[in-house]
Amino acid sequence: MDENPSECTRRSLLKTLGIGAGALIFGNFLDQTASAQQAPAKRVPTFTGPAANPYWNSVGEMATYPQKVPLVLLTDRPVQLETPRAYFANAITPNDAFFVRWHLEGIPNQVDLSTWRLRVDGKVNKPLQLSFADLVNKFRPVEYAAVNQCSGNSRSRFQPRVPGGQWGNGAMGCARWTGARFREILDMAGMKSGSVQVQLEGLERGKGPDGMPSNEYKKSLDLNNPVFDECIVAYAMNGEPLPMLNGFPVRLIVPGFFATYWVKCLTNVRVLDKPDDNFWMATAYKVPDTPRGSTTPDDVKAGTVKMLPINRMPVRSFIATPDGSTKIPAAMPVTVRGVAFSGYGKIVKVEFSDSARGAWREAKLGEDLGPWAFRAWEISWTPARPGKYSIAVRATDEKGNVQPEEGVWNPGGYLWNKIEREEIVVGASA
Amino acid sequence: MMRSLRNRRKIFALATGAAILAAGAIYADLQIGYYSAGNLGGIAQPAPPTLQANDAYIVAAYPRYPLTLASGEGEQDAAAYCNTCHSPNYITMQPPLPAATWEAEVTKMEKTYGAQFPTDVHARIVSYLQAHYTPQTRKAR
Numbered sequence: 134m135d136e137n138p139s140e141c142t143r144r145s146l147l148k149t150l151g152i153g154a155g156a157l158i159f160g161n162f163l164d165q166t167a168s169a170q171q172a173p174a175k176r177v178p179t180f181t182g183p184a185a186n187p188y189w190n191s192v193g194e195m196a197t198y199p200q201k202v203p204l205v206l207l208t209d210r211p212v213q214l215e216t217p218r219a220y221f222a223n224a225i226t227p228n229d230a231f232f233v234r235w236h237l238e239g240i241p242n243q244v245d246l247s248t249w250r251l252r253v254d255g256k257v258n259k260p261l262q263l264s265f266a267d268l269v270n271k272f273r274p275v276e277y278a279a280v281n282q283c284s285g286n287s288r289s290r291f292q293p294r295v296p297g298g299q300w301g302n303g304a305m306g307c308a309r310w311t312g313a314r315f316r317e318i319l320d321m322a323g324m325k326s327g328s329v330q331v332q333l334e335g336l337e338r339g340k341g342p343d344g345m346p347s348n349e350y351k352k353s354l355d356l357n358n359p360v361f362d363e364c365i366v367a368y369a370m371n372g373e374p375l376p377m378l379n380g381f382p383v384r385l386i387v388p389g390f391f392a393t394y395w396v397k398c399l400t401n402v403r404v405l406d407k408p409d410d411n412f413w414m415a416t417a418y419k420v421p422d423t424p425r426g427s428t429t430p431d432d433v434k435a436g437t438v439k440m441l442p443i444n445r446m447p448v449r450s451f452i453a454t455p456d457g458s459t460k461i462p463a464a465m466p467v468t469v470r471g472v473a474f475s476g477y478g479k480i481v482k483v484e485f486s487d488s489a490r491g492a493w494r495e496a497k498l499g500e501d502l503g504p505w506a507f508r509a510w511e512i513s514w515t516p517a518r519p520g521k522y523s524i525a526v527r528a529t530d531e532k533g534n535v536q537p538e539e540g541v542w543n544p545g546g547y548l549w550n551k552i553e554r555e556e557i558v559v560g561a562s563a
Numbered sequence: 564m565m566r567s568l569r570n571r572r573k574i575f576a577l578a579t580g581a582a583i584l585a586a587g588a589i590y591a592d593l594q595i596g597y598y599s600a601g602n603l604g605g606i607a608q609p610a611p612p613t614l615q616a617n618d619a620y621i622v623a624a625y626p627r628y629p630l631t632l633a634s635g636e637g638e639q640d641a642a643a644y645c646n647t648c649h650s651p652n653y654i655t656m657q658p659p660l661p662a663a664t665w666e667a668e669v670t671k672m673e674k675t676y677g678a679q680f681p682t683d684v685h686a687r688i689v690s691y692l693q694a695h696y697t698p699q700t701r702k703a704r
Binding site: 172173174175176178179180181182183186193194195196197198199200203206207208209210211212237238240242243244245246247289294296298299339340341342345346347348374377378381382412416 | 597599600601602603604606607608609611612618619620621622623624625626627628631647648649650652653655656657658659660664668675676677678698701703704
């Protein structure tokens with residue numbers, strides 16, 4: 134359909150020659166008019182499948198929301214927005230580009246801080262009602278950078294495809310979070326002996342009947358999980374108030390864990406003396422108790438798969454640039470950039486390859502923002518000859534976890550972490 | 564006076580022409596000013612709300628975007644019932660899914676999430692989804 138660019142120009146040149154020197158000044162004008170009539174604007178398809186989504190991001194329209202730059206729209210009610218690829222060339226994701234994912238349509242547009250309180254109750258000696266100012270002033274501020282990634286990030290890569298939010302790779306981000314240590318808040322309330330979990334609930338509400346998961350979103354954390362001591366109730370994100378769509382006034386930060394536990398607009402903390410059996414813990418967000426959480430549709434159908442609540446994020450790394458949208462001239466050094474992270478500890482190595490069977494070369498790691506943050510990486514790459522290249526990146530964390538070549542499959546569309554590749558066309562340059 | 568100006572213009576035009584010709588010959592594959600005939604649509608920026616120095620923290624209303632459901636029998640049922648809890652565009656976001664998966668999804672909305680459909684509505688929504696959103700039936704929009 135598209136007019137071949139060089140042919141178009143050649144034709145206009147011939148036309149110009151035919152008309153003669155007097156019309157030369159108008160050559161450009163005629164050319165523009167001609168090409169405008171020939172090439173309709175094209176967009177990415179409106180959906181992908183049944184094959185895997187071949188695009189880095191999801192394929193929705195770009196949409197603007199309060200406090201946000203244009204992001205990739207998955208759904209508008211509740212709001213689900215994906216961060217475009219280019220933002221992952223840096224270790225910190227700006228607040229206004231940070232992805233958005235809600236479960237229920239009742240998302241706050243207004244929060245009144247004179248009445249808003251963080252309530253701590255359940256199996257405690259002294260129930261608390263803390264104001265925003267209490268959280269800021271009565272606790273020693275703790276700050277660290279941490280990656281927030283949706284459990285279903287990259288779900289659109291699954292084969293066979295599974296229902297759910299069809300995220301590309303952009304349902305993730307890394308911010309500097311500042312807040313009060315969750316443990317200190319609970320110590321102030323005094324947990325009774327025999328407590329096993331803490332249940333978290335925010336302002337999010339749905340139109341479903343009372344007691345149904347379509348009405349309320351609740352998650353729980355085990356008290357004996359080591360992550361418990363790392364959690365903070367964050368009131369600042371990259372040094373600013375949280376955007377409303379990312380959980381103003383406060384959200385729980387659970388570093389290393391998937392975002393499902395990072396409850397937004399946190400209002401209620403309940404100490405439980407038995408494990409939470411609400412839908413969002415007992416049924417949803419569960420992964421197979423198998424290596425890498427992978428199984429098959431047949432085993433799921435047979436009902437032989439034991440499922441566990443999802444928890445830590447497997448090691449991942451991404452190429453932000455070059456993104457394959459344009460050619461690279463041969464013999465020119467280009468800087469390949471991206472980020473890596475793991476929910477199991479800090480990134481110790483990022484490797485780069487430029488062919489399917491090629492050797493891996495170690496990339497240069499950027500500033501260390503702590504074990505839960507994105508680790509930016511870069512490497513200089515000089516493709517010697519024109520042709521098609523498949524470039525790849527692979528990360529290793531401090532526990533020795535390395536990204537594999539194989540994908541996973543599970544019914545929820547969780548835990549995707551295979552090695553990412555990008556097809557790059559290198560052109561002749563002389 | 565007039566004539567010399569006209570002459571000068573002619574010389575200038577010829578020189579420019581020659582330059583463009585030369586440029587055309589050298590950069591034969593150069594392309595400039597290539598715009599498409601259609602457009603991909605634009606999305607308006609939401610206006611910020613008026614802020615006051617009180618304790619209410621507000622953002623503007625969250626924008627909605629047009630429904631993208633395929634036309635056909637059952638479309639109204641899907642649009643109306645699904646819309647109770649979420650945008651019907653949750654349907655169009657999905658990849659093509661097998662007929663049995665759509666049946667299971669509608670049942671999940673009722674049994675797990677508490678949606679209440681009359682029996683005939685359940686059947687109409689399931690057949691609508693199967694008629695437009697399986698690998699065999701889904702069409703590009």
